[in-house]
Amino acid sequence: MLSQARRWILSPLLTLLAASFVLYTAVWLQPGNPLTLILGTRASPAQYRYMANKLGLDRPMPVRYWDWLVAAVHGNFGTSLVYKQSVASLIGPRILTTLLLIAYASVIILVVGVALGILGGMSPRLAPVIAGLNGLGVAIPGFVAAEMLTALFAVRLGWFPVLGTGQGLAGRLQHLTLPAFALAIASISYVSQITRAAVSAEEQSPHVDTARGRGLSGPRILRRHVLRNAAMPIMTVSALTVASLLAGTLVVEYAFGLGGIGSLLDQSVSDKDSNVVLAIGLILVLVFVITTTALDVLQYLMDPRLRLKGATKWH
Amino acid sequence: MALTTRVARIPALRRADSPRAKADLIAVTAGCVCVALLAVAILAPLIVPYQPDAIDASAINQGPSAAHLLGTDSLGRDILSRVLYGARLSLLGPALVTVLSTTLGTAVAIAGTWIGGAFDRVMARFMDTLFAFPGLLFAVLAVVAFGTGLTAPVIALSIAYTPYIARVIRAASLHQRQLPYIEACQLLGFSSWRTATHHLLRNVRLLIVAQATLAFGYSLLDLAGLSFIGLGVQPPAAEWGLMVSEGDSALLNGYPYESLAAGAAIVITVVAFNVLGERLTARSQGRQ
Numbered sequence: 001m002l003s004q005a006r007r008w009i010l011s012p013l014l015t016l017l018a019a020s021f022v023l024y025t026a027v028w029l030q031p032g033n034p035l036t037l038i039l040g041t042r043a044s045p046a047q048y049r050y051m052a053n054k055l056g057l058d059r060p061m062p063v064r065y066w067d068w069l070v071a072a073v074h075g076n077f078g079t080s081l082v083y084k085q086s087v088a089s090l091i092g093p094r095i096l097t098t099l100l101l102i103a104y105a106s107v108i109i110l111v112v113g114v115a116l117g118i119l120g121g122m123s124p125r126l127a128p129v130i131a132g133l134n135g136l137g138v139a140i141p142g143f144v145a146a147e148m149l150t151a152l153f154a155v156r157l158g159w160f161p162v163l164g165t166g167q168g169l170a171g172r173l174q175h176l177t178l179p180a181f182a183l184a185i186a187s188i189s190y191v192s193q194i195t196r197a198a199v200s201a202e203e204q205s206p207h208v209d210t211a212r213g214r215g216l217s218g219p220r221i222l223r224r225h226v227l228r229n230a231a232m233p234i235m236t237v238s239a240l241t242v243a244s245l246l247a248g249t250l251v252v253e254y255a256f257g258l259g260g261i262g263s264l265l266d267q268s269v270s271d272k273d274s275n276v277v278l279a280i281g282l283i284l285v286l287v288f289v290i291t292t293t294a295l296d297v298l299q300y301l302m303d304p305r306l307r308l309k310g311a312t313k314w315h
Numbered sequence: 316m317a318l319t320t321r322v323a324r325i326p327a328l329r330r331a332d333s334p335r336a337k338a339d340l341i342a343v344t345a346g347c348v349c350v351a352l353l354a355v356a357i358l359a360p361l362i363v364p365y366q367p368d369a370i371d372a373s374a375i376n377q378g379p380s381a382a383h384l385l386g387t388d389s390l391g392r393d394i395l396s397r398v399l400y401g402a403r404l405s406l407l408g409p410a411l412v413t414v415l416s417t418t419l420g421t422a423v424a425i426a427g428t429w430i431g432g433a434f435d436r437v438m439a440r441f442m443d444t445l446f447a448f449p450g451l452l453f454a455v456l457a458v459v460a461f462g463t464g465l466t467a468p469v470i471a472l473s474i475a476y477t478p479y480i481a482r483v484i485r486a487a488s489l490h491q492r493q494l495p496y497i498e499a500c501q502l503l504g505f506s507s508w509r510t511a512t513h514h515l516l517r518n519v520r521l522l523i524v525a526q527a528t529l530a531f532g533y534s535l536l537d538l539a540g541l542s543f544i545g546l547g548v549q550p551p552a553a554e555w556g557l558m559v560s561e562g563d564s565a566l567l568n569g570y571p572y573e574s575l576a577a578g579a580a581i582v583i584t585v586v587a588f589n590v591l592g593e594r595l596t597a598r599s600q601g602r603q
Contacts, residue, residue: 011443018444022456029460139585141536143543144578147559151571162567247449254544255563266544269459277459281452289447 004300012293019285020072024065027274034081034274068278077279082271087279091261095283098249098260100172104180105187106242113188114234117195121203121230122222130196137189142248146182146255153178163257179256183248187241194237198230205229232303236295243291246284342594348587349528356402365393367400367553376570386572388558389565398576401553405539405580408469408548412534415473417527420480425511427481428488442478450475450537458546465548468541472534480526487519525595532588539581555581 035043035051043051052058056067071078077087120130154162166175202208203226211221249262257263261280268276300306355362364384371391379386385394423442427435445453450472457471491497492515500510516523539556541547548554550561555577562573 014440015443015447018440019447022444022448026456026460031462135590136582136586139532139536139582139589141540141581141585143540143556143559144574144581147563147566147571147574147578151566151574155567155569155571244449247451250451250455251540251544265455266546269455269546272459274459281456284449284452285447288449292446 008293008297012289016286016289019289020069020282021065023278023281023285024068025061027278028061028064030272030274032272034272038081072279072282078275080268080273080276082268082273082276087275090264090276091279091283094259094261094264097172097176097258098246098253098262101176101179101183101249101253101258101260102242102245104173104176105183105245108180108184109187109191109241110238112184113191113238114195116188116192117234118199118222118227120192120196121199121226127196127200130192134189134193134196138186138193140185142182142186142252143255145185146179146252149178149182150256176258179252179258182255183245183252187245187248190241191234191238195230195234198233199226202226202229232299235302236299239291239295239298243288246287339594342591345587345590345594348583349591352402352406352584352587355399356406359400359403363393363396363399365396367397368392368551369396376565376568378570378572385576386570388562388573394558394573394576397553397558397573398555398580401555401558401577401580404465404548404552404554405535405556406584408465408538409531409535411469412472412476412538413527413531415470416476416480416530416534417523419473419477420526421484421516421523423477424481424485425488425515427485428492429507429511442481445475445478448475450533451540454537454541455546458541463546463549465538468538468547472537476530476534480530483526484519484523487522488515491515491518519599521595521599525592525599528588528592528595532585532592535581535585535588 033048035048035055035057039047039051049058056064068078075088077091079085080087080090083090116130116133120127120134150162153159160178161175166172208221208225211225216225246262249260250265251262252258253260253262254266261283264276265280267273268280369392371387374383374387374391376389377383377387377391383393383395385398388394388397423438427438448456453475454468454471457467461467496514497510500514505513538547539554539559542554542556543560545560548557550557558577559574559581562571562575562577565571566574
């Protein structure tokens with residue numbers, strides 16, 4: 001029990017702590033004085049000193065890091081230097097767009113990816129076709145998919161809007177369709193690849209032969225014998241893929257001009273808006289750590305063998 | 316089952332085995348494409364029809380023609396020339412990331428299996444932290460710290476890719492360590508260094524090459540993505556990710572040639588390196 005607590009609570013917390021330090025160091029190393037954003041270039045040195053003192057920029061780096069961390073743990077990410085409003089109020093409305101986009105893409109990935117994978121794993125004739133499509137799909141990055149989909153479905157056929165976020169749920173979903181597919185293409189192929197491998201490995205296993213020998217119907221074998229055993233790798237890869245979509249939004253939101261946290265991060269990096277960069281960076285890392293930990297717990301609950309072995313993540 | 320695996324290990328029979336031969340044909344094709352791409356990158360100045368930065372105000376946003384095989388961009392520059400020239404910057408970054416991360420990853424993995432104990436635990440913690448960063452975010456942070464361009468993202472991605480490579484090599488070298496030949500080396504009085512570099516490393520070299528090939532494809536995607544969002548290579552340089560982004564406005568007006576050409580270059584390159592990497596991984600695992 002103690003080792004589980006260490007693995008699921010202490011270890012992720014240590015990882016987060018280390019990651020937050022890396023984040024802060026990157027922003028601290030940023031060249032240029034953030035005060036020029038507030039004061040402009042004409043302010044006197046005395047004004048600069050006053051402002052640095054007021055914002056705490058004149059204190060040593062470890063102290064600033066600790067203050068930022070304590071505030072962040074309390075949900076206070078400070079003020080944006082560019083927008084002059086609290087970082088939370090900037091991220092709040094944008095994170096909804098990003099979450100909707102990720103949810104939409106996840107549904108596409110899970111439905112299409114797993115379906116294609118099962119098809120490829122069950123039918124030896126379709127397998128090479130689907131394997132080929134997967135090999136092509138994983139190589140199409142989100143931004144190339146974005147441009148291709150825009151050229152075909154928005155410019156040539158005019159089925160979908162080119163840019164923007166849209167109004168109301170229906171309008172939003174219509175605006176998010178192309179971005180969601182652009183975000184999903186590489187992941188569909190990845191999930192489908194793993195599913196195909198897992199399903200075809202189970203298909204050839206002795207227990208499935210036995211089930212066939214007992215005269216069970218094809219769909220029943222698939223549901224009860226193949227998918228149950230193939231579920232573990234499929235679940236693992238799906239969860240990791242969905243977690244990595246958050247990083248993919250950096251590129252896809254930029255391509256479609258969507259106002260989510262991915263495009264906000266791009267903009268803030270260009271603007272050197274450090275508090276926003278720190279907050280979004282921390283959110284991305286947090287989601288990733290939570291997902292991998294939750295996955296670890298879920299695997300442990302689903303597979304009794306792991307409870308006996310106590311394997312670690314690193315191996 | 317056991318018999319067929321054993322038979323498949325005999326080289327002569329394996330060659331006659333048709334699916335294996337077909338797969339190897341695919342691997343050879345992928346390898347040829349990779350070599351051709353590297354050749355284009357090196358020979359670009361000799362084979363481009365136009366200078367990549369030659370602006371022609373009288374030929375803006377043209378479709379493909381005899382004079383410009385892939386058309387021209389919004390400044391009248393020849394797209395074919397820019398795609399060919401773009402191979403230089405687009406492949407240089409991934410090549411550097413591949414060399415750096417493979418070297419680091421292999422060193423960490425082999426040192427970890429040899430030294431073990433506290434060193435291994437510290438490394439594992441370090442790697443867990445790195446795993447928490449998606450590669451692209453890590454590269455974006457490097458841009459925050461050190462500015463746009465190629466250097467900072469290349470170093471950041473090299474570090475970000477290290478744990479992925481280290482994990483695979485580590486598993487293989489843990490397996491190798493318990494094989495009798497390592498014991499034989501120790502009995503012969505070889506130093507750990509010699510045993511590791513001359514014997515263990517030689518046995519996992521195919522796996523290392525395979526991992527490096529895969530890292531090349533993935534780091535190309537990350538670096539091109541970074542240029543696409545304006546945080547990597549800056550204009551007016553010719554680079555594929557940047558070209559996809561620069562072609563965006565022409566694409567909205569019905570001239571998708573620049574984005575299409577640069578996007579196709581990215582996809583073809585990554586497919587070739589991925590296919591080759593996966594075939595090599597399969598072969599190295601078959602050998603072990």
